[in-house]
Amino acid sequence: MSDLTSDQLARYIDHTLLKPEATHADVEALIAEAVRLGTYSVCVSPNMLPLSIPEGSGLKVAAVCGFPSGKHLSEVKAREAALAVAAGADEIDMVIDVGAVRDGRIADVQADIQAVRDAVPAPTVLKVIIEAAALDDAEIVAACVAAVAASADFVKTSTGFHPAGGASERAVRLMAETVEGELGVKASGGIRTREDAIRMIEAGATRLGVSASAAVLGEATAAPATY
Numbered sequence: 517m518s519d520l521t522s523d524q525l526a527r528y529i530d531h532t533l534l535k536p537e538a539t540h541a542d543v544e545a546l547i548a549e550a551v552r553l554g555t556y557s558v559c560v561s562p563n564m565l566p567l568s569i570p571e572g573s574g575l576k577v578a579a580v581c582g583f584p585s586g587k588h589l590s591e592v593k594a595r596e597a598a599l600a601v602a603a604g605a606d607e608i609d610m611v612i613d614v615g616a617v618r619d620g621r622i623a624d625v626q627a628d629i630q631a632v633r634d635a636v637p638a639p640t641v642l643k644v645i646i647e648a649a650a651l652d653d654a655e656i657v658a659a660c661v662a663a664v665a666a667s668a669d670f671v672k673t674s675t676g677f678h679p680a681g682g683a684s685e686r687a688v689r690l691m692a693e694t695v696e697g698e699l700g701v702k703a704s705g706g707i708r709t710r711e712d713a714i715r716m717i718e719a720g721a722t723r724l725g726v727s728a729s730a731a732v733l734g735e736a737t738a739a740p741a742t743y
């Protein structure tokens with residue numbers, strides 16, 4: 517994997533801007549940078565949709581849902597996801613109720629994911645953010661099993677906003693082992709360098725959520741994550 521070209525690495529990346537203070541001008545700049553870098557998609561907050569994606573660019577649009585706490589009612593998440601798809605989202609990155617996993621209420625977690633899945637069926641891609649840094653190994657496995665059972669398309673490590681931290685190789689490896697190729701694995705949160713990105717892919721990530729994409733693709737340097 518260390519011999520991936522920057523173009524190949526870019527195709528793993530959801531170029532992400534989820535800061536509360538983001539403006540429409542910031543999102544326009546994100547799109548322009550994504551097209552220039554050749555990333556797979558842009559990932560934005562749902563109220564920034566619809567986006568003006570340059571024709572012929574092939575750039576996909578991802579929107580988050582229940583972000584960042586996951587403590588929204590399932591009906592609210594489902595509606596939020598459906599509205600985002602109606603406004604042009606190809607992919608939905610939803611946050612689960614992390615506390616429900618820690619309570620052992622896995623049936624509730626599965627039902628929450630299923631509510632969103634039912635609201636945005638295929639071909640919309642559904643990613644399930646489990647906030648792995650806030651879970652122990654058994655909880656990570658349980659959350660991934662719930663995502664598989666609810667027919668999600670990806671499990672995703674992190675929102676990038678949790679004080680416990682972002683993606684770790686250990687969590688990515690455990691998530692990849694659990695979903696056994698049935699679902700994709702998205703590593704996100706704290707990926708700041710090409711080396712970080714390659715480590716995540718080698719651990720089993722099939723997609724990366726990155727705000728510092730220019731740095732990861734060798735065009736700049738990024739400040740380290742401050743978890």
Ligand SMILES: O=C[C@H](O)COP(=O)(O)O
Pocket residue numbers: 532534559674675676677682704705706707725726727728741
């Ligand atoms: O998935 C999205 C994350 O918010 C990206 O986190 P980051 O800003 O640490 O790259």
